[in-house]
Amino acid sequence: MTSYIDAPSPNFDARRAPPDMLVLHYTGMQTGEAALARLRDPEAKVSAHYLVEEDGRVFQLVPEERRAWHAGRGVWQGEDDCNAASIGIEIVNPGHEFGYRAFPEAQIAAVIALISDIRSRWTIADNRIIAHSDLAPDRKEDPGELFPWKRLAEAGHGLWFEPAAERVQALGGLLQKGDQGIGPMVLSAGLHRLGYGLKASGDYDAAVETAVRAFQRHWRPARIDGVADGETRARLVGLLQIASAESVTGFLN
């Protein structure tokens, strides 16, 4: 195991099962030092397994075998105790509230190396490497649209898909809040299948819009408006195909 800077936090409890999910966050505070202090403060009752500074230093706060307190209320692929299922990584960035900015190269390289290291110890599928905003789309935006998910996938971690132009064209126009029928039904069923905690519904209601916005923040960062254009839907379909191919491969192995 790679060695990390020891910075123990008291904010954890016991796991019931080995972790099989990874949740990425940004710290959303003005400095990394302030975030590290808060994640180690017994009064705050929050933590994560790791914190990655902008210069690439990695702090370990909670042993991977323990349940850290980073995810809160939320659902992914039917799992509603995401802290119990996951390893949490806090990535230092002021976030949307305090001056959201690009993640430096040294920090991203450190995140990728950390994820490789974690996955050498635990079985974590690509479709279970997610943003905090994926499991809690109604209340979280982190790590946000500047996080380089494509780069992460190119390094072998997580899902990414970019459709051909013809495929986007074939899917046609916009689906948006207020729409009803088969379009919203297929869209919401697809989001649910990928992992989002919404029910399939023929109504493009606020819950669908919120999930679409979270999906876009992760997988279609050029458009984050909750409107499912052809590109958004084509990316969702492509990701579902990759994810199901991966689960078949996992089954055969």
Ligand SMILES: [Zn+2]
């Ligand atoms: Zn978070």
